[in-house]
Amino acid sequence: MYKEYKQLNLSQTGKEVLEFWKQNNIFEKSISSRPASNPYTFYEGPPSANGMPGIHHVMARSIKDIFCRYKTLKGYQVKRKGGWDTHGLPIELAVEKALGITKDDIGKKISVKDYNDACRKEVMRYTDVWNDLTEKMGYWVDLNDPYITYKNEYIESLWWILKEFYKKGWLYKGYTVQPYSPKSGTGLSSHELNQPGTYKMVKDTSIVAQFHLKNDQQHPLIPVLFEDINEDTTILAWTTTPWTLPSNCALAIGENIDYVKIRTFNPYTFEPVSVVLAKALVGKYFKAEGETASFQDYKGGDKIIPWEIRAEIKGIELVGLRYHQLMPYVSNEDLEQNAFRVIPADFVTTGDGTGIVHTASVFGADDFRACKENNVPSVMVKDEAGKEVPLVNKQGRFVDEVTDFAGYYVKEEYYTAEERAEPGFKATDVLISIKLKTENKAFDVKKYEHSYPHSWRSDEPILYYPLDSWFIKTTAVKDKLVELNKTINWKPESTGTGRFGNWLENLVDWNLSRSRYWGTPLPIWREENGSEEKCIGSIEELNKEIDLAAAAGFMPQSFRLEDMHRPYVDDVVLVSSKGNKMLREPDLIDVWFDSGAMPYAQWHFPFENEEEFKNAYPADFIAEGVDQTRGWFFTLHAIAVMLSEASDKVKAVNEQVGNKGIAFKNVVSNGLVLDKNGNKMSKRLGNGVDPFATIEQFGADTARWYMISNAAPWDNLKFNEEGIDEVRRKFFGTLYNTYSFFTMYANIDKFKYTEPEIDLAQRPEIDRWIISLLNTLSREVDDFYADFEPTKAARAIQEFVDAHFSNWYIRLSRRRFWKSDNSDDKLSAYQTLYTCLITISKLMSPIAPFFADRLYNDLNSITGKEEFESVHLAYFPTYHNELVDTALEERMQMAQDISSLVLSLRKKIGINVRQPLSKILLPILDKNFKEQVDQVKDLILSETNIKDIEYITDTAGFIKKKIKPNFKALGAKVGKDMKAVAEAINNFTNDDIAELEVNESINVLGGKYLIADTDVDIIAEDVPGWQVTNQGKLTVALDVTITNELKQEGIARELINRIQNLRKDKGFEVTDKVDVRVFDHPYISEAVKSNLTYICAEVLAVGIVLDSQLNDGDLITIDGQEILIVISKI
């Protein structure tokens, strides 16, 4: 007996199937049953278990799961090693919050050891919750042996990679401009800058400064810029950070921007001056009235300042011009030689300012880069230790060399509230403005409101400040990164070419340093004076060095490092070749390096598991959220490409597996999950969706199917519970019903698929049709999965189940199952229905793994047709081209369309389907048409309750035709004359159309064009005198005459319908035979007599008695006539 269910409960099904998987180790078998020689490699992007999983994790992991399961079906061995991301700032922040401390307290209020222990505990806090979700959502990943990034072995692999880079010269210490908080004395990571509320609107003093050009220099533009010896020509540059002006070292222009030289007067000193600025921004600083004003009549203080454009200059021509240092506090020969000149930069725009950017290399990341590229030195001073430092110290104050402002805080906010409240207090930016105004160096000063980042910790504005950091020289392999990226299949493509591609094009070196406590320590030891350094690439190497240090007396004898984290690793002191102490660089490395190195470190490569690594490199497939584009996707790619150059061991592996140096071949980046209104889910709004509750209520399958079928993975998903319910009702409900239908009859007939397969040729049209469609579907779904298009796969399956399988195939086949005999036709119906169900279970199993497995096993456990104990151990349905019959699919579509047209006509004229009608007319469109329709004629007739189909040709001019231009075909032919041609065609008379049909062509526009019949669509629009409707090319005319005979049959059908309803109401089994007594009402008596056998057969009655004495029973109504009837089970 096939299992029958009272109702569909997907949540319950999920739990039971999960238990079945566990009991029978199905996941393990799905791997062990596939040959190791046929691997498909998937990398798990490690989640961090210090936060609760959300519904978006169900989304991301469904995508991973789908393709892994699909590849298993296709015969690949898909190992999925799980992993945990355990380091990093979020964990440290969570611990700080839990302990009620700040970063500054670490090492003071709490020891680094205790702190790190707390982190270690925190990081696995929600592991159980995560594991629970993983199971319940049906995500198959190996959690028994996950990689954990804080393990010593993992870290050792990271050290090995770093050493490989170091040896290649790709790991260096450098200076970079970073967000910096003077109050906390620490650099801020980009993560910290992305905290909510860091960017705030502030009003800053902005200055347009006049940079006076040197008139004694060699430059082609000099004659233009200095028209006479007394002319004072300046370049206008704008800044919102006046405190950086003493550090100015260059002016940046856009090479393609148009500039002008304008003669005018300085608005503060009233001195005559010439200024250079972007042409597009002239209107911002000069009033239109000034252009016509007289220079002679101008007096200082006049509201209208005269101006005139004296020259137009291309940006590129300005490059190289030298100017006088604006605030000459600090200078030297190098600066005089190489700084204070105009350089080109790509970040200059004419969006605001003057189109010329004041550049202080040490206080802006863009500035720093532009200066470096153009070899412009920075304005620096030497501190007490002789080290070069900027003009602003780490407290945010000017150094002594900036005499006028020595000791002043550069940002107003760094002063205390009391200091700021003192009378006469002025912000340093304001003081600088005043000074520049009086020195004839300021052209425009005003307050400017803009958004500026603040430290989330201390709430004061950050500085961009140069700090020491360790870098990986990713720029050294930039070209290869770009090149190899083109070999990666990105879904969607735009993420790869756009977001990722552009990012690679503008690649900068990777800043590895983090001044934190819980993370992978940088394995570099330095002599205190920096003259010697060592990079350690393994525990063994470290131990050797420790032994040397022990011999030098710096370390205890036979010391061994138990834990590679801080503070333990900081206790290791090594010895230099000169016998000096070497201390570890205190930095940790960026956690993204941890995860990007997982292909190697998860196997503890190269120290162990070389084979495992080789078999799983590179990944065939990875998937994460699009926010990982510059995170994990990048670090994986960067490390892989760099190792392909720097490491002999990786090179060797690459050679063996034929890898050019990538870490992954296919990547799916999925979008976000938003709430149903399109808002981000957040704790604050309380609009987050609990994945556990969702799975409990609807079942994991429903949630998965909903998320996958609703929107492409890379589109944002608006998560709506009503949508899940719709999926349950429409898709799973329908599919469940098809299964119930099957079991209901299969159990009655004891169908176990033991009979030999009926030849396809012997099967009826409708069976061959659904089999053809099923094969087409298999191929499509296969292609969609292979192309990482799960949404299209889901939609195709859904469409098949709903529109074709359930609402056409089964509906039209029902009668075949009622028959009491066991004919071949019935067997064919069973075999076909079974094949559809089992195939659907396989096709859908990657997306809805629980339901699919239940369906598969409910069927297969009875028939034993397949040897697999789970659908996930089975193989993807093979596509059989010979089973696909496109002509058949076409004519069945026609049958559906024609039926639908007839039903719509019946509706329009108010004759219901139970009333038989004699015939429909179909105008013949082409030779094939009649032949095609004839083969599905019976289906149409029974579906629409019509007696016959009659075909008509237009020989008699009986049909009114309509002609429509086929624009696509005509476009190539007539081009610009389309309008005229279309009009001509639309104006064709019936005779014109007839001529075209006979000759297969016709002249239009007085013979200018010859129109072929393929250039137009001709449809039969109307059959005068008939009820007609059409859709596309199809036209159907209905004969609405109801003869007495038809009427009687109609009444008989009504009676059958009422009896069937009564059977159902009374709870009779579908196989129960009945006795019928019905009142001998004149309205039905003829109908009963003339359709007696038909009625009896339909309702399984042994006989019908017309009884004029009947005065008890059920009252039924037919066409308004009330009639008593008694039916009784025999």
Place this chain on the structure above:
RNA sequence: GGAAAUAUAGCUCAAUUGGUUAGAGCAGCACCCUUAUACGGUGUCGGUUAAAGGUUCAAUUCCUUUUAUUUCCA
């Protein structure tokens, strides 16, 4: 400020890659059907395809600009 994605019916999504009358499902309304179906059928309501401009015989589709939402980066 830069890069990217998205924007089509009240909602969720299509539209054969430039072909003229933009389609489904859900929701609403009306009728109908059902010995698998809390399902289905037919009809109805609903659109300035975010806005503006451009290219073209023809634009939801290509280009430019703008707006909104979102992400990543500075």
